[in-house]
Amino acid sequence: MENKTFMTVQEVADELGVSKSYAYKVVKQLNTEMQKLGYLTVNGRVNTQYFQKKLCYSE
Template sequence: MENKNTENISLESKLYTAQEVATILGVSKTTAYREIKRLNAELEAQGYITITGKISKRFFNERAYF
């Protein structure tokens, strides 16, 4: 049975991957994973659910220096 209250929200459009973070920051993919891990730890400390290797675009853009 389909839940009519659920909207089709693409998580892909709300999250950056490690490759995207690496490209944005101009760093290696390994460094991007390290930064994502650090940022996700901040989110977890605030009670948010995180996904390994991905970061909220909104949170990343708030924390990035541009």
């Protein structure tokens, strides 16, 4: 995975091996969690570090 700040829905789908429609749900859920923590989010993209943290790619 490249060192990018945000991942697109397609990148999430590819990384998880799921459909694009399911990846949209994952991105929306993660962005909702980030908004509750006070972060600004971008529709259709998710912060790469937060994605990796929530999916146990990093500590």
